[in-house]
Amino acid sequence: xxxxxSDENLMLQYKDGDTRAFETLYARYRQPLFRYLQxxxxxxxxxxxxFQDIWLNLIRTRERYQVSASFKTFIYHxxxxxxxxxxxxxxxxxxxxxxxxxxxxxxxNSANPVSAERQVQGEQQLARLHAAIAxxxxxxxxxxxxxxxxxxxxxQIAEITGVNAETAKSRIRYALNxxxxxxxxxxxx
Amino acid sequence: MTKQHDQNxxxxxxxxxxxxxxxxxxxxxxGEPDAKTDAxxxxxxxxxxxxxxxxxxxxxxxxxxxxxxxGVSLFWEQQHRTPAPDNAxxxxxxxxxxxxxxxxxxxxxxxxxxxxxxxxxxxxxxAGKTEQAATEFKxxxxxxxxxxLDRHRFGELQQYDK
Numbered sequence: 623x624x625x626x627x628s629d630e631n632l633m634l635q636y637k638d639g640d641t642r643a644f645e646t647l648y649a650r651y652r653q654p655l656f657r658y659l660q661x662x663x664x665x666x667x668x669x670x671x672x673f674q675d676i677w678l679n680l681i682r683t684r685e686r687y688q689v690s691a692s693f694k695t696f697i698y699h700x701x702x703x704x705x706x707x708x709x710x711x712x713x714x715x716x717x718x719x720x721x722x723x724x725x726x727x728x729x730x731n732s733a734n735p736v737s738a739e740r741q742v743q744g745e746q747q748l749a750r751l752h753a754a755i756a757x758x759x760x761x762x763x764x765x766x767x768x769x770x771x772x773x774x775x776x777x778q779i780a781e782i783t784g785v786n787a788e789t790a791k792s793r794i795r796y797a798l799n800x801x802x803x804x805x806x807x808x809x810x811x
Numbered sequence: 812m813t814k815q816h817d818q819n820x821x822x823x824x825x826x827x828x829x830x831x832x833x834x835x836x837x838x839x840x841x842g843e844p845d846a847k848t849d850a851x852x853x854x855x856x857x858x859x860x861x862x863x864x865x866x867x868x869x870x871x872x873x874x875x876x877x878x879x880x881x882g883v884s885l886f887w888e889q890q891h892r893t894p895a896p897d898n899a900x901x902x903x904x905x906x907x908x909x910x911x912x913x914x915x916x917x918x919x920x921x922x923x924x925x926x927x928x929x930x931x932x933x934x935x936x937x938a939g940k941t942e943q944a945a946t947e948f949k950x951x952x953x954x955x956x957x958x959x960l961d962r963h964r965f966g967e968l969q970q971y972d973k
Contacts, residue, residue: 636856644856652849657841666842673844677852681859741861751835762849769826770836801832802821 629693638686640764648677651697658698658771662705662753662764672708691781694772699782702764709760719759719793747805754804758797765793766801925955929965936967945971 627643629650635643655676659669679700687696693726709716755763761783768779780790815909824830923963928951935944951958 641857645853648849648852652844653841656844656963659844661839669842670845670848674848674851678855681852681855684859696931747835748839751832752839752919755836770833791822794825798822798830798832799818805832807831807837 630650633684633687633693633696637687644681647693651694654771655697655701658767659701659705661752661767662760663708664756668708672701672704676704679704692778694774695778695782698768698772702782702784707766717760719761729807741762751801752804754801757804758800762793762797762800765790766797768792925951925958926964928954929960929968932968932971933965944968948972 627646629647632643632647636647646700656669656673659672660666663672676697684706704723706716707718709720718774755766758766765779766784768774768782769776772778774782776791776794777787779794780787784792821830825833928947932944932947932951935941935947948968952972958965962969962973
């Protein structure tokens with residue numbers, strides 16, 4: 623029987639100098655982390671730059687790694703911090719949507735519910751989803767992308783993004799509502 | 812109220828993986844990092860990992876062992892190379908080290924036992940250097956105040972023992 627080594631153990635092995643452990647970890651997280659950054663950033667070049675910075679930072683700081691949280695939370699927390707750092711350096715600074723006290727739910731734009739195109743299929747619908755994600759406020763988009771790309775719980779997403787669980791949940795709820803409106807779909811049980 | 816209830820229900824469904832939005836999102840094509848980026852990251856991971864941690868792995872216990880060995884040996888040496896009489900002699904008669912007869916063996920001077928010291932004094936006495944013998948005996952007494960002279964071996968030195 624082949625045991626799958628946990629992310630945390632791989633990171634500990636890498637901390638001890640095992641580069642193959644790092645390669646396994648990289649293979650596990652390469653795609654989802656890149657996908658998260660790609661959908662979060664407006665530019666592919668920026669996503670690429672942030673992606674590289676995150677991994678290089680992980681390599682540099684590996685000695686400090688301790689299994690106090692899951693590796694997944696750890697690396698996405700680094701990604702979130704790098705993202706915030708990126709926003710901070712932008713002309714407009716950190717987006718207002720990251721303000722916990724911002725009542726973003728009250729700002730819901732009820733325009734374009736797209737009722738006439740409820741049956742849009744295939745590529746068109748995917749393209750609309752892509753565009754709708756890009757239009758979400760950054761904080762709500764990040765919460766949604768973290769959920770989609772990591773499968774982490776609301777509490778873990780809250781931990782990564784440095785907010786309380788209720789705020790994280792509100793951001794996801796807002797993102798969902800906006801995406802449904804944009805796509806004109808309803809989720810039913 | 813109903814709308815709020817619906818939204819909460821939809822959120823719960825979504826969080827439990829029952830959502831059309833999720834299914835749609837997973838169909839979105841995902842880009843990949845550039846091959847150059849992969850190469851840079853993997854090269855960095857190898858470059859920094861090889862040197863330091865592998866050395867540290869054996870260096871830490873080795874360093875601890877070396878410190879322990881050094882510490883124990885220094886302690887051992889100090890315990891066996893510094894006899895109490897020597898200290899007593901130095902503190903009791905400061906500044907008189909230069910007057911110690913040159914013919915006395917330097918090693919013996921550093922580490923004399925009581926009998927060895929008395930033998931040297933006896934030699935001075937036998938050679939007629941009674942003043943030097945008396946001076947040395949005074950130093951001897953300061954170092955060994957309770958030492959009982961062996962009358963058979965050092966009976967001649969009793970005259971200095973006042």
